[in-house]
Amino acid sequence: MSVILEVENLTHKFSNGFTVIKEVNLQVKTGEFIIIAGPNGSGKTVLIKHFNGLLLPTKGRVLLHGQPITKDLLFTRQRIGLLFQNSDSQIVGQTVVEDVAFGPENLCLSRAEVEERVERALQVLDLTHLSQARPYTLSGGLKRRLAIAGILAMAPQIIVFDEPFTGLDYSGVIQVLKQIITLHQKGHTIVVVTHDLEKILAHADRLVIVNKGRIVRDGKPGEIIDEVEEFEIRKPYGKQRRVETMTWLS
Amino acid sequence: MAELSIFHYHSQQTYLHQLDSRIKLVCMLLFTMATGFADSISALIFMTLIITTLLFLARLPVLKLFRELRYFLFLLLITMLVHAWKIPGTPLLFLPGGFLTQEGLTSGVFYGWRIILLLFLSTILTGTTTLSSLREGIKSLLQSVPFLPAEKLATMFSLVFVFIPLLLDKAVEMEEAQKARCVENRKNPIKRLLFLVCPYLYHTFLYAEEVITAMEARCYTGKRTDSVFHITVRDWLCLVFTIIICLSFVLYL
Numbered sequence: 001m002s003v004i005l006e007v008e009n010l011t012h013k014f015s016n017g018f019t020v021i022k023e024v025n026l027q028v029k030t031g032e033f034i035i036i037a038g039p040n041g042s043g044k045t046v047l048i049k050h051f052n053g054l055l056l057p058t059k060g061r062v063l064l065h066g067q068p069i070t071k072d073l074l075f076t077r078q079r080i081g082l083l084f085q086n087s088d089s090q091i092v093g094q095t096v097v098e099d100v101a102f103g104p105e106n107l108c109l110s111r112a113e114v115e116e117r118v119e120r121a122l123q124v125l126d127l128t129h130l131s132q133a134r135p136y137t138l139s140g141g142l143k144r145r146l147a148i149a150g151i152l153a154m155a156p157q158i159i160v161f162d163e164p165f166t167g168l169d170y171s172g173v174i175q176v177l178k179q180i181i182t183l184h185q186k187g188h189t190i191v192v193v194t195h196d197l198e199k200i201l202a203h204a205d206r207l208v209i210v211n212k213g214r215i216v217r218d219g220k221p222g223e224i225i226d227e228v229e230e231f232e233i234r235k236p237y238g239k240q241r242r243v244e245t246m247t248w249l250s
Numbered sequence: 251m252a253e254l255s256i257f258h259y260h261s262q263q264t265y266l267h268q269l270d271s272r273i274k275l276v277c278m279l280l281f282t283m284a285t286g287f288a289d290s291i292s293a294l295i296f297m298t299l300i301i302t303t304l305l306f307l308a309r310l311p312v313l314k315l316f317r318e319l320r321y322f323l324f325l326l327l328i329t330m331l332v333h334a335w336k337i338p339g340t341p342l343l344f345l346p347g348g349f350l351t352q353e354g355l356t357s358g359v360f361y362g363w364r365i366i367l368l369l370f371l372s373t374i375l376t377g378t379t380t381l382s383s384l385r386e387g388i389k390s391l392l393q394s395v396p397f398l399p400a401e402k403l404a405t406m407f408s409l410v411f412v413f414i415p416l417l418l419d420k421a422v423e424m425e426e427a428q429k430a431r432c433v434e435n436r437k438n439p440i441k442r443l444l445f446l447v448c449p450y451l452y453h454t455f456l457y458a459e460e461v462i463t464a465m466e467a468r469c470y471t472g473k474r475t476d477s478v479f480h481i482t483v484r485d486w487l488c489l490v491f492t493i494i495i496c497l498s499f500v501l502y503l
Binding site (some may be wrong): 154 | 258259260261380381382409412416419457460461463464465466467468469470471473474475476477478
């Protein structure tokens with residue numbers, strides 16, 4: 001597997017002097033399914049915002065296909081789709097179809113190409129029947145699916161999910177989880193930021209634990225699951241529980 | 251979440267929904283100007299009838315929209331009071347700093363009435379036009395004006411229309427949350443207002459920042475795929491009809 005995204009000695013200091021990310025090194029390879037876990041305030045969201053240049057490092061660099069992302073931020077943002085924790089703030093269209101078209105239109109694609117991509121994304125996310133619905137009237141799970149469709153229409157290589165299950169009920173979690181797994185099966189590289197390992201860990205190839213701005217563990221989920229509680233992450237319930245059972249999909 | 255209808259887009263297949271956004275913007279501008287000229291009861295009633303007909307034609311939830319006007323009552327009341335207080339004429343009631351006058355009160359009522367009509371006109375525009383066509387319409391109209399950053403202005407306008415209903419929704423939600431914590435027991439209205447305004451402003455700025463970041467993440471730069479416009483006979487007819495109505499309104503009422 002080739003390396004797509006590489007983070008080298010990344011440090012991020014806020015203007016108030018607080019260093020939120022310290023000397024982080026991370027590689028993301030094609031087709032991987034990575035979970036980044038850590039307690040609140042550990043720097044997970046700040047870290048992923050560096051992946052597509054929404055935040056730029058104070059020290060260190062981020063490379064996409066071996067090139068610094070700052071060379072072409074637009075290309076980076078098209079290749080690395082980022083889904084925010086709050087779907088509401090990601091919605092800018094007044095109808096579902098208009099919102100999904102927002103990204104492709106920003107890429108200045110032809111009208112026919114925009115329409116084709118929108119149609120495809122709506123089909124994949126099973127939202128075609130809601131194409132004229134008002135996004136703010138959708139349920140939490142549907143809004144999250146709409147946000148995924150908006151990213152998918154830009155044809156990204158890596159999709160990064162920031163806390164995708166926050167605020168969702170059981171069926172919402174299942175809907176989103178199924179979509180994440182389908183996207184991975186279709187060849188997308190997936191990065192999921194969560195501290196809710198029980199819902200998704202079984203599907204991941206790699207678990208990265210972030211604590212106090214540093215990567216403290218990085219490896220196969222089965223190898224480091226027993227250590228997660230040292231870093232304020234709840235280990236899924238059950239003694240001797242196998243990682244393969246840590247999913248909400250039966 | 252509170253579900254408001256005012257300023258929201260309502261997906262329908264009506265004549266107004268199918269009109270070209272540029273024609274719709276020009277027509278709305280003409281109606282807005284005509285409303286501004288209305289200074290008698292007959293003129294205001296005539297304009298109210300036209301706008302109510304348009305609301306029905308657009309299949310917007312008219313009764314719900316009227317109910318939602320209560321969120322603007324404070325603004326309307328202040329407008330009317332300032333007029334009644336500051337315009338000289340036959341005194342009706344003495345208040346500290348001056349008299350409430352009959353002429354002032356009439357002018358205040360007319361002014362408030364016009365504001366309501368303008369709110370409904372904006373609702374017809376936003377309720378029948380999707381954000382992208384509104385944006386493209388504004389951009390297309392502004393492009394002919396030299397030295398104006400048409401692209402940026404169009405995006406700003408369209409985002410305002412996205413924000414207004416969301417911010418109104420949020421205000422309603424926050425108001426209800428405060429009522430649930432018995433804010434009505436507070437006797438001081440200024441303190442009550444502050445309890446609402448401070449977190450509301452904080453939320454608004456935070457939300458604006460989140461939206462900007464999300465737009466950047468989706469490659470927003472200002473340069474986008476252009477819309478394809480098709481002006482038909484139907485659009486021209488609508489424009490001609492609007493010009494005739496507005497002109498006759500200004501000349502005869």
